Amino acid sequence: MAKRKDRMYEPCVRSRSWLKINPLKSCDCVIFGYTSGQGSRKNTFGALILGLYDGATPVHVGKVGTGFSDEAEGLLMKAFHDLEVSETKLTKADVPEPVSWIQPVLVCEVVYQSVTKENKLRMPRFHRLRSDKTAMECTFDQILPVDLQEYEAKRDFSLTPEPSGAAQQSEGNAFVVQEHHARRLHYDFRLEKDGVLKSWAVPKGIPEKTGEKHLAVEVEDHPLEYRKFEGTIPEGQYGAGTVKIFDKGTYEPVFWKENEIEVALRGERLNGKYALVRFKKAGPKQWLLIKAKD
Ligand code: MN
Numbered sequence: 001m002a003k004r005k006d007r008m009y010e011p012c013v014r015s016r017s018w019l020k021i022n023p024l025k026s027c028d029c030v031i032f033g034y035t036s037g038q039g040s041r042k043n044t045f046g047a048l049i050l051g052l053y054d055g056a057t058p059v060h061v062g063k064v065g066t067g068f069s070d071e072a073e074g075l076l077m078k079a080f081h082d083l084e085v086s087e088t089k090l091t092k093a094d095v096p097e098p099v100s101w102i103q104p105v106l107v108c109e110v111v112y113q114s115v116t117k118e119n120k121l122r123m124p125r126f127h128r129l130r131s132d133k134t135a136m137e138c139t140f141d142q143i144l145p146v147d148l149q150e151y152e153a154k155r156d157f158s159l160t161p162e163p164s165g166a167a168q169q170s171e172g173n174a175f176v177v178q179e180h181h182a183r184r185l186h187y188d189f190r191l192e193k194d195g196v197l198k199s200w201a202v203p204k205g206i207p208e209k210t211g212e213k214h215l216a217v218e219v220e221d222h223p224l225e226y227r228k229f230e231g232t233i234p235e236g237q238y239g240a241g242t243v244k245i246f247d248k249g250t251y252e253p254v255f256w257k258e259n260e261i262e263v264a265l266r267g268e269r270l271n272g273k274y275a276l277v278r279f280k281k282a283g284p285k286q287w288l289l290i291k292a293k294d
Pocket of ligand 1: 180182186187188201239
């Protein structure tokens with residue numbers, strides 16, 4: 001339905017602005033094995049098989065086949081020689097080509113773009129070997145997309161019925177608008193992004209007419225679970241009052257830049273394009289929510 005239109009925006013979403021708002025991240029991974037090199041890399045390895053520890057369990061997070069200096073390549077080849085093993089503890093490594101497994105003691109830093117739904121590093125690139133870190137220090141939580149510290153810090157979950165919940169790996173595009181009868185009535189506009197709900201409080205509600213602008217105040221990221229939340233936040237708690245879902249559905253991103261976001265909402269009440277534009281003059285958290293032209 002909206003697919004054809006999206007393609008038009010893809011170059012922008014995929015390349016320029018997408019890269020800008022998703023700077024490269026890095027994490028320290030354990031090398032569990034390697035594939036053999038092909039072609040010009042015939043005398044060395046092809047890619048390193050990477051894992052991270054979720055508690056005591058190693059989780060496969062993909063493989064890295066680029067970014068090696070000659071020096072790093074030499075060091076790795078030499079190290080592999082003494083570490084070969086016939087079996088691995090990395091049980092769910094779905095690598096199609098044959099792998100030479102090694103004792104999981106080598107740690108390397110890898111830079112990457114993002115994490116897929118299957119918990120694999122996207123566009124990984126070898127950065128350096130790390131002898132200052134142990135394998136068990138390479139924990140899975142390094143690649144969880146965002147933390148929700150601010151959300152957690154504001155709430156006492158023994159008192160509020162709101163969900164606690166960590167950031168999740170997800171690539172959905174949910175939106176929700178919650179009618180929040182707090183000290184002052186406002187509408188919370190939330191868009192799923194990178195495993196959390198990006199959130200704005202809109203005192204005057206969602207604009208209805210094209211070109212109409214309402215002030216929207218950026219608030220802390222909320223857990224994805226929050227999109228289903230309705231209920232009463234008790235007196236004395238942050239945001240005390242009642243919360244009702246005004247509308248929910250999915251959205252198609254048109255573009256998502258640092259200072260300007262445009263989405264097409266597909267809800268039950270709200271349908272069509274909305275823009276969020278940073279309103280710097282009014283303050284660092286101030287935006288304008290605008291009903292855009294479809
Ligand atoms: Mn609110």
